[in-house]
Amino acid sequence: MDLILVNLIDGLVTGLLLFMLSAGLTLIFSMMGVLNFAHASFYMLGAYFAFQISLFFGFWMGLLIAPLIVGVLGAGVERYGLRRVHQYGHVPELIFTFGLALLIEELVQFLWGKNQMPYDIPEVLQFTAFAIAGNSIPAYKIFMIFVSVGIFIALLYILTRTRVGMIIQAALSYPRTVEALGHNVPLVFMGVFGVGTALAGVAGVIAGPVLGTFPGMAFLLGSIVFVTIVIGGLGSLWGALVASLLIGWITTFAAAYNIAFADILMAIGFTMPEDLDDSALRDLWTLTLPQIGPILPYLLMVLILVLRPQGLFGKRDA
Amino acid sequence: MLKKTTTLGVTTALALVMGASASFADTIKIAFIDPLSGPFASTGTNGLHQFEFAAEKLVNEKGGVLGGEMFEIVAFDNKISPKESLIQLQVAIDQGIRFIAQGNSSGVANALTEAVEKHNKRNPDSRVLFLNYAAVDPALTNDKCNFWHFRFDANADIKMDALTDVMAKDDSIKKVYIIGQDYSFGKAVADAAVANLGAKRPDVEIVGNELHPIGKVKDFTPYARKIVASGADAVITGNWGSDMLGLGKSVIENGYTGPIYTYYAAGSGITAAFGEQGKGTIRLIAQGEINPPATQEAADMYTAYKAKYPDGNIDQSRIFNVIDMLKLAIEDAGTADDVVAVATALEGMEYDSMWGGKVFMRPNDHQAIQDMHIHAHTDEGVTFDYDNSGFGLVTEETVKMAAMDSPSTCDMKRP
Numbered sequence: 001m002d003l004i005l006v007n008l009i010d011g012l013v014t015g016l017l018l019f020m021l022s023a024g025l026t027l028i029f030s031m032m033g034v035l036n037f038a039h040a041s042f043y044m045l046g047a048y049f050a051f052q053i054s055l056f057f058g059f060w061m062g063l064l065i066a067p068l069i070v071g072v073l074g075a076g077v078e079r080y081g082l083r084r085v086h087q088y089g090h091v092p093e094l095i096f097t098f099g100l101a102l103l104i105e106e107l108v109q110f111l112w113g114k115n116q117m118p119y120d121i122p123e124v125l126q127f128t129a130f131a132i133a134g135n136s137i138p139a140y141k142i143f144m145i146f147v148s149v150g151i152f153i154a155l156l157y158i159l160t161r162t163r164v165g166m167i168i169q170a171a172l173s174y175p176r177t178v179e180a181l182g183h184n185v186p187l188v189f190m191g192v193f194g195v196g197t198a199l200a201g202v203a204g205v206i207a208g209p210v211l212g213t214f215p216g217m218a219f220l221l222g223s224i225v226f227v228t229i230v231i232g233g234l235g236s237l238w239g240a241l242v243a244s245l246l247i248g249w250i251t252t253f254a255a256a257y258n259i260a261f262a263d264i265l266m267a268i269g270f271t272m273p274e275d276l277d278d279s280a281l282r283d284l285w286t287l288t289l290p291q292i293g294p295i296l297p298y299l300l301m302v303l304i305l306v307l308r309p310q311g312l313f314g315k316r317d318a
Numbered sequence: 319m320l321k322k323t324t325t326l327g328v329t330t331a332l333a334l335v336m337g338a339s340a341s342f343a344d345t346i347k348i349a350f351i352d353p354l355s356g357p358f359a360s361t362g363t364n365g366l367h368q369f370e371f372a373a374e375k376l377v378n379e380k381g382g383v384l385g386g387e388m389f390e391i392v393a394f395d396n397k398i399s400p401k402e403s404l405i406q407l408q409v410a411i412d413q414g415i416r417f418i419a420q421g422n423s424s425g426v427a428n429a430l431t432e433a434v435e436k437h438n439k440r441n442p443d444s445r446v447l448f449l450n451y452a453a454v455d456p457a458l459t460n461d462k463c464n465f466w467h468f469r470f471d472a473n474a475d476i477k478m479d480a481l482t483d484v485m486a487k488d489d490s491i492k493k494v495y496i497i498g499q500d501y502s503f504g505k506a507v508a509d510a511a512v513a514n515l516g517a518k519r520p521d522v523e524i525v526g527n528e529l530h531p532i533g534k535v536k537d538f539t540p541y542a543r544k545i546v547a548s549g550a551d552a553v554i555t556g557n558w559g560s561d562m563l564g565l566g567k568s569v570i571e572n573g574y575t576g577p578i579y580t581y582y583a584a585g586s587g588i589t590a591a592f593g594e595q596g597k598g599t600i601r602l603i604a605q606g607e608i609n610p611p612a613t614q615e616a617a618d619m620y621t622a623y624k625a626k627y628p629d630g631n632i633d634q635s636r637i638f639n640v641i642d643m644l645k646l647a648i649e650d651a652g653t654a655d656d657v658v659a660v661a662t663a664l665e666g667m668e669y670d671s672m673w674g675g676k677v678f679m680r681p682n683d684h685q686a687i688q689d690m691h692i693h694a695h696t697d698e699g700v701t702f703d704y705d706n707s708g709f710g711l712v713t714e715e716t717v718k719m720a721a722m723d724s725p726s727t728c729d730m731k732r733p
Contacts, residue, residue: 003547010539114360115587116563118707120595128573135546136573210571211537212563212591220536255540258528290541291500294534 002133015248016148020203022228022240024196030235037097040222041104042197046204047213051119059122067201074197078190117213227301233314247297254293261287345390346654348417349410354395372641400429421452435464459685463728468684470636478510480690480720481603486518493525495550500529507556538568558582585633590707600695606635609712612674631704635673683728690720
């Protein structure tokens with residue numbers, strides 16, 4: 001029972017981290033129709049910038065400045081890259097962001113090398129917040145939860161309660177009409193892209209110290225972010241939140257419990273073959289839940305696409 | 319601009335040609351076949367630097383071998399692919415190279431040792447030796463052994479044997495958790511740990527034995543929770559790279575305080591990233607004493623290496639053993655061309671390493687037997703740190719001539 005509570009908290013942390021990445025991506029995707037393959041690369045840039053800044057001015061300045069730099073970079077990419085490619089259609093845009101992802105990874109390796117970076121949790125947060133039955137919850141995790149919940153509330157407020165948010169929402173569905181009303185839609189696009197990448201940057205800053213800061217970090221998280229926005233529904237902030245938490249808890253619980261498939265199969269009435277090596281289903285019999293944990297979100301995505309193509313909270317088809 | 323580039327290109331080409339022709343004068347070439355590009359490039363490049371440095375310091379600056387012949391390390395990039403390695407091996411052989419050095423990935427080593435054996439059988443005039451400095455798959459000196467392969471690192475079984483010798487002495491260890499990456503090496507480590515602990519400490523309970531997907535786990539927290547919940551007093555893992563760092567950090571952050579016994583938790587930024595957190599927890603089994611330096615010669619060597627490569631680490635000190643033992647074998651054989659004579663001289667060689675203790679090249683399977691050390695990750699008593707972090711590995715325990723009488727299934731066929 002205690003362990004369930006601990007896993008719930010761990011899953012919440014993973015889920016909220018994923019949310020910060022997918023929130024920006026889902027807005028960008030629904031607004032421009034572009035799958036930004038480089039989104040996770042901005043997450044990586046956030047971590048590396050923050051690491052570099054933290055060497056001179058400490059962690060907190062990194063948390064403040066790194067996302068700003070990433071956001072400005074992102075806005076620049078939209079203004080001078082994507083906007084030019086946009087006129088040639090979606091495929092060139094896709095290829096552009098894909099190339100950008102590769103470029104950023106090479107650039108990071110060139111500047112910082114291929115090694116792990118010693119980017120660490122700030123000292124004021126290096127203590128155990130509380131413990132549940134011997135499982136300590138580090139204070140940094142609580143800090144991560146607060147930062148991401150704060151960002152969610154701020155985003156929700158801006159999108160639903162402010163004028164800017166209304167324009168963004170309108171531009172999501174009817175960009176031509178909004179433009180005809182005299183709003184600068186390209187500027188809105190640039191702003192959303194910048195804010196979206198800055199959010200990815202924040203995620204990188206606070207995830208870097210716990211998940212490791214190395215050139216492979218973007219690749220490791222990249223694909224799962226796309227899964228999140230497809231499950232949640234394109235353009236829906238609530239969808240991104242629910243899907244992120246769902247995936248966070250699924251992967252955490254799958255890794256936490258060593259359920260063997262042999263037990264399940266036997267429980268539903270199959271008998272275990274005497275010589276496993278001869279059995280065609282040998283791999284299925286020897287499988288455990290932690291081994292298939294990483295593919296469960298993808299299975300969920302396939303199910304969602306079959307049963308509810310617009311995603312959990314989406315209004316349009318994916 | 320174009321003209322400038324062309325001139326530069328021509329000059330470089332000229333310089334290369336001249337360099338190449340200069341090196342024709344009596345050098346003994348060693349082909350270094352390891353990844354120099356791609357995700358493992360840093361490991362490969364670091365190994366190459368250590369090889370070049372060892373050849374320079376131990377051989378060339380001391381007047382060479384056989385009255386003035388110099389060692390030359392020729393680098394080949396295999397992109398850590400067995401297929402590419404075989405192509406590079408052929409290129410090396412065509413260039414008249416007689417000695418092949420490789421270490422990263424047992425998969426590559428398995429492919430190379432087979433190819434070398436076939437080549438030597440078919441081409442008695444251009445036989446080559448395979449100097450394996452880091453691939454630790456036990457099969458290479460057991461079922462797949464051959465006369466041309468020499469392993470200078472302890473294999474995975476020997477390391478586990480030494481590790482469990484030390485663990486067995488610690489009565490406070492009652493419960494052990496084994497975790498590794500889901501592939502051949504991770505499985506080999508887990509099997510060896512279970513077998514050795516079962517034989518040496520039947521009272522120790524193995525509270526967990528699991529494999530996680532390699533390079534796919536984003537957050538190791540759930541695994542860390544399981545380890546803490548199991549009440550383990552010790553953790554054993556063969557993890558490397560980001561899987562090592564992710565697992566280690568997560569386990570420590572979530573409240574585990576016992577020792578984590580590892581194979582590869584040092585260097586390549588990992589030591590720096592563990593920093594203060596890993597102190598008192600991370601242990602590593604390896605050959606070679608860095609802290610305290612085993613001899614004055616080793617200390618001088620490390621200082622000189624840091625002067626040349628300020629960002630580098632000597633994290634594979636056995637490379638220096640490879641070069642020096644090869645030099646002695648060539649001198650003993652009186653030739654560098656007849657590799658059968660060199661191999662015969664290398665077999666059974668007892669060598670005093672500057673990194674401490676003796677290295678004995680066991681004749682029946684060509685497995686080097688040497689002292690194994692349990693190192694602790696710490697910042698106290700560190701003469702030479704890793705990653706310029708102030709932290710390094712300090713020798714805690716030593717197993718003399720580890721697994722000296724361990725059995726081998728090797729059926730060595732001599733030419």
